Amino acid sequence: MTQDLLYNATGIALFGIGVFGAIVAAHIIRKLIALNIMGIGVFMVLLATARHGEITDPVPHAMVLTGIVVAVAGTALCLWLTLRIRLLDDVNEGDPQR
Amino acid sequence: MISSLALSLLPLTVGLPLLAATVCAMTSARRWCVGTSVVFSLLQLITAIMLLLAIQDIDADEPLRYSLGGWGAPLGIDLVLNGLSTIMLLITAVLVVILSIYSIGYFADNAKAARFWPLWWLLVAGLNAAFVAGDAFNIYVALEMIGLGAVALIAIAGTRTALMSALRYALVGLLGSLCYLFGVALLYRVYGTLDLVQLAAATQAGPITWASLALVSVGLLLKTALLPLHFWLPPAHASAPPPVSAVLSALVVKASFYLLIRFWLEVLAPATTDFAMNLLGLLGAVAILWGCIAAFRTQRLKLLVAYSTVAQLGYLFLLFPLVAASDSSPNLSNMAVTAVVYFIIAHALAKAAMFLSAGDIQLFNGHDTIDKLQGVARAQPIAVLTFAIAGVSLIGLPPSGGFIAKWLLLNAAIDSGHWVWVIVMLAGGLLAAVYIGRVLNVAFSQTTAPTPTTTRPRTSMSCIGLSLALMAVLLGFNAEWILQLANGTGESSVPGMGALK
Numbered sequence: 001m002t003q004d005l006l007y008n009a010t011g012i013a014l015f016g017i018g019v020f021g022a023i024v025a026a027h028i029i030r031k032l033i034a035l036n037i038m039g040i041g042v043f044m045v046l047l048a049t050a051r052h053g054e055i056t057d058p059v060p061h062a063m064v065l066t067g068i069v070v071a072v073a074g075t076a077l078c079l080w081l082t083l084r085i086r087l088l089d090d091v092n093e094g095d096p097q098r
Numbered sequence: 099m100i101s102s103l104a105l106s107l108l109p110l111t112v113g114l115p116l117l118a119a120t121v122c123a124m125t126s127a128r129r130w131c132v133g134t135s136v137v138f139s140l141l142q143l144i145t146a147i148m149l150l151l152a153i154q155d156i157d158a159d160e161p162l163r164y165s166l167g168g169w170g171a172p173l174g175i176d177l178v179l180n181g182l183s184t185i186m187l188l189i190t191a192v193l194v195v196i197l198s199i200y201s202i203g204y205f206a207d208n209a210k211a212a213r214f215w216p217l218w219w220l221l222v223a224g225l226n227a228a229f230v231a232g233d234a235f236n237i238y239v240a241l242e243m244i245g246l247g248a249v250a251l252i253a254i255a256g257t258r259t260a261l262m263s264a265l266r267y268a269l270v271g272l273l274g275s276l277c278y279l280f281g282v283a284l285l286y287r288v289y290g291t292l293d294l295v296q297l298a299a300a301t302q303a304g305p306i307t308w309a310s311l312a313l314v315s316v317g318l319l320l321k322t323a324l325l326p327l328h329f330w331l332p333p334a335h336a337s338a339p340p341p342v343s344a345v346l347s348a349l350v351v352k353a354s355f356y357l358l359i360r361f362w363l364e365v366l367a368p369a370t371t372d373f374a375m376n377l378l379g380l381l382g383a384v385a386i387l388w389g390c391i392a393a394f395r396t397q398r399l400k401l402l403v404a405y406s407t408v409a410q411l412g413y414l415f416l417l418f419p420l421v422a423a424s425d426s427s428p429n430l431s432n433m434a435v436t437a438v439v440y441f442i443i444a445h446a447l448a449k450a451a452m453f454l455s456a457g458d459i460q461l462f463n464g465h466d467t468i469d470k471l472q473g474v475a476r477a478q479p480i481a482v483l484t485f486a487i488a489g490v491s492l493i494g495l496p497p498s499g500g501f502i503a504k505w506l507l508l509n510a511a512i513d514s515g516h517w518v519w520v521i522v523m524l525a526g527g528l529l530a531a532v533y534i535g536r537v538l539n540v541a542f543s544q545t546t547a548p549t550p551t552t553t554r555p556r557t558s559m560s561c562i563g564l565s566l567a568l569m570a571v572l573l574g575f576n577a578e579w580i581l582q583l584a585n586g587t588g589e590s591s592v593p594g595m596g597a598l599k
Contacts, residue, residue: 041280045283046283059173070238
């Protein structure tokens with residue numbers, strides 16, 4: 001029970017930290033990391049759900065696995081876009097901080 | 099017999115676009131991509147029509163269910179088809195055929211075409227998957243397919259603005275999906291199932307259900323761009339290539355709205371409150387007025403069309419207060435749902451036409467600054483005519499699909515005695531006339547003809563936009579047919595009709 005509570009509380013806390021970071025952070029990479037932290041929070045709550053006494057429920061595990069794949073794809077796409085924007089800025093000698 | 103045939107067609111709605119995406123991804127030859135896309139978009143249209151015929155034949159109380167691999171809920175993946183999802187599949191199939199043909203012309207001599215087609219079909223697969231998904235987690239997967247496909251399609255434009263707005267859209271999309279996923283995780287924790295029908299039967303109001311309803315709704319509202327969560331939409335929709343803008347405004351935002359309808363009126367209906375429904379309506383009303391004003395003030399044509407989408411999405415959200423006001427009479431809530439379904443179809447056709455004509459005008463002039471478009475009506479009569487006809491439907495003037503949609507919505511509002519919404523809708527129509535009139539006024543002004551760039555859009559492509567606009571108007575002449583469709587089958591997706599019990 002205590003373990004369950006610990007997992008859930010940590011998951012909710014991570015989700016909250018992630019939401020805060022995703023909204024408040026100014027830098028794109030920071031936002032992206034915050035979104036990943038949000039995802040980890042959701043996954044922790046799901047993992048805690050999988051425990052039913054002695055038996056383990058496989059459905060939340062499948063959800064977490066799918067979620068990880070989606071998170072990797074989304075993060076990769078965002079990083080690629082960030083890189084492309086940076087390269088465009090370098091070529092145009094625009095503001096390199098953007 | 100016909101329902102078992104339709105049942106075997108149901109997986110094709112997702113399978114065909116995925117197969118097309120795979121074929122287009124494997125070959126870089128333009129000929130193959132074009133051929134595959136034409137064949138598959140037609141096959142998809144045939145599938146949608148067959149499903150429509152089948153669902154009219156069977157008992158409306160029992161939605162079609164297909165268990166992939168025969169596993170069945172709660173462990174397997176189920177595809178579910180009801181009246182509302184059939185209509186969404188059909189309008190998607192129609193628009194995909196037309197926009198695919200347009201895209202063949204648009205990307206004709208362009209190296210980007212090799213990247214366009216696989217992403218295009220991935221997006222279509224995601225849309226169809228969202229419409230037929232039978233469980234909450236597959237909706238998440240569908241939302242991510244839509245999100246990733248749409249972001250990459252915006253980025254194809256390649257300009258810095260396009261890349262920036264695609265990145266912002268991607269971040270907002272991820273935020274929305276994770277909120278949605280957290281809501282689904284909480285639902286699974288409480289009810290032990292992901293299946294939408296089982297969830298609908300088990301849902302009870304309670305703190306955790308409210309929390310998950312809030313998380314699911316915030317996630318979907320971010321993707322539907324309801325004010326004040328709309329900030330990402332205008333730049334993203336305005337900077338994409340024209341066929342992509344068209345599909346984003348016509349279908350992508352409607353997919354998450356469709357899911358909102360399913361969660362609010364069906365799956366989590368016992369946990370919703372009148373206050374929350376009215377709040378959604380209020381935000382919708384503000385979106386109508388604010389979107390129109392923003393559209394009037396903007397300097398660029400494509401941004402104007404995008405802000406108009408923000409306003410038109412507001413009308414859809416008037417559904418919720420109207421349903422909340424009618425809980426004693428299923429007739430009224432039925433009327434509101436029918437009106438909104440009609441609105442979705444009319445807006446999809448008119449807005450797609452408008453984005454194509456705006457794209458033509460931008461391609462021809464090399465810019466889309468409204469004040470510098472004097473006399474463009476003489477240089478590009480078809481594009482301006484398309485814009486005007488689509489505008490008639492968006493304003494809601496008779497005879498057009500937009501008029502019937504607004505008329506139905508007004509009737510539902512008057513019958514439930516909600517005069518506030520009536521005034522907002524009428525004001526929204528007037529304001530739409532003002533911003534569309536502003537564009538036409540400049541386009542018809544008599545000055546020197548604009549100097550065109552070297553890229554001249556083909557007349558055949560302009561005619562595709564015109565055909566969409568004409569379809570939006572014809573929808574107004576042939577209202578009976580769609581109304582029967584929405585009434586006869588759409589009601590099965592409304593709560594209290596016994597559809598889910």
